[in-house]
Structure formats: C-alpha cells, structure tokens
Amino acid sequence: MTDGVDLDAYRRYMVRRGYARETIWARHANARRWVRWCDDWRTATFRDVERWIDGRPVSPATSRNLIGYVRAFYRWAMREGLCETNPTLLVEWPRLPRRLPRPANEAAVAHVLGQIDVQTAAMIALQAGGGLRCCEVSRLDWADVDLVEGRVRVLGKGRQRIVHLPTWARDRLAALERNGWAVFTGRSERRLSPARVSQIVCRAFHAAGYRIVAHQLRHRAATIAYAQPGADLYAVRDFLGHSSVATTQIYARLEASRVVAMSRAIPAPLPG
DSSP: OOBOOOHHHHHHHHHTTTTHHHHHHHHHHHHHHHHHHOOGEEEEEEEEHHHHHHHHHOOOOOOOHHHHHHHHHHHHHTTTTTTTTOGGGOOOOOOOOOOOOOOOOOOHHHHTSSSHHHHHHHHHHHHHHHOHHHHHHHBBBBGGEETTTTEEEOOOOOOOOEEEEHHHHHHHTTOOOOOOBBSSSSSSSSOOOHHHHHHHHHHHHTTTOOOTHHHHHHHHHHHHHHHHHOOOOHHHHHHTTOOOOOHHHHHOOOHHHHHHHHHHOOOOOOOO
C-alpha cells in the first residue's frame, strides 16, 4: 500500500490487460512517485499535476509521457472507485516541434555490418531490415523465428505482428548459434535487456565514427519500405507495428523525387 492505494493491484490490472513489460514498469513507477509527492492524490487538481511536472528537469517529450502515466493511473483509480475525478484532463500538454524522419546513413550501416561480430550484426539487421525496436529484438525467442520462411513473430507494444525479413537480414540471423531459448544473450547466457541491445548497437556505430543511434535503423527500414512500388503509409504502419499513421509519418521519409513524380501525375480536369 502507498498512501492508501494498492499499486500492486494496479500492476496486476496492467498485466491482465496485456501491456508491455516496459509500459507496466513505467506506469507503475511514476504512479508511485506521484502519489508519494501529493498531499492527497484523491483530491489533487490539474495545477498539482502541472507543478509536479514543472518540478522535474525533463524534456517536453518526457513531460508528455509523465502526464500520460498519471492519466492512466487515474483511469484505473476511477474504475476501481478510489477517486471521483481525473485531474489530468485539464492539464495543458507541452507542444512538441514536428519531428522529421532521420534514417541511418546507408553507407554507415553497410560499413558497420562489415566489421562487427555476428550477434551485433544480427541485431542491426533486424532493426535496419525488419524495423524492429530494441525491446522487440530483446524479447525475440528462437521459437518466434522461422528461418525457412524468413520471418519472425514480434511482440511489440502490447501487440504481435509477423515480420518477413529480407534475405540478407535472415542470413545474419541464421549465422547465430542457438544458446537457449532467447535469441540474444550475454556472457551469462541470460537474455539481453532492451537497454543493453541499444547500447551494443550504438557502440558499434560510435566506434566506427558514426553518430547514429539504434532507433535510426528502424527509421531506415521504414523509409525504404515506403519507397517500394505500391507501398503506402498504412502498409508501413503495419510493418512497424504502429497503432497510428501519424506515428508512422515520423519514421518514413518521403523522397523528394517521389513528391515530384506524384505532383506531375495529377491530370488536367476533363471537360464536362
């Protein structure tokens, strides 16, 4: 119990709903911080939430996440009859500048793939060729891998999808030795965490002199997928496992030549 609320019950609720492990951890941890900070979380106002956010030295994007965590906690608390109002409903969300896709440089990816160990190469291949997140790479089990068909079953943020890998990415995955059930393990043969996957990939690029982070590989996969004949944002959305096309637009860069071709293809109006 924390300040009159059973946060373990909140955790069990999220597990029952099938939320991703990282989401459960973040929501539970920030709910705990919030109720400990408040004099009485049941009667807190939107001004209290804003003061709590303002008192933390975080970016606007992180501020939005914190508001979302508190809002989710209050939805659960109201559902359980623990409070009557959700103070986050009147909170002003920080505005964010529109983010543009930032795919990893092609030459950099090719260069790094040619000089790293087998396991790191497989991680990069899954991200740059399959669009996987670091958490999805971390969760991958050999039971989820079909090397014959060249596809993997991916557990994303609360949902599963099948990703069909390009041949070169499948071959990088096939080169790994099978040590236990998890695909990516450390020296202790325990599954690598998402943070560790990100760290390994980032170090590989930084060691080669490139300022590239792991998530830019997912942007690279999205941008190239979008450039394929007949592809649209809805197809790329499903490829990446997004719930919204608006999110997909942040990942997939539309090449200028495609914009030109599209605009020039607009026909003249026909006479009536």
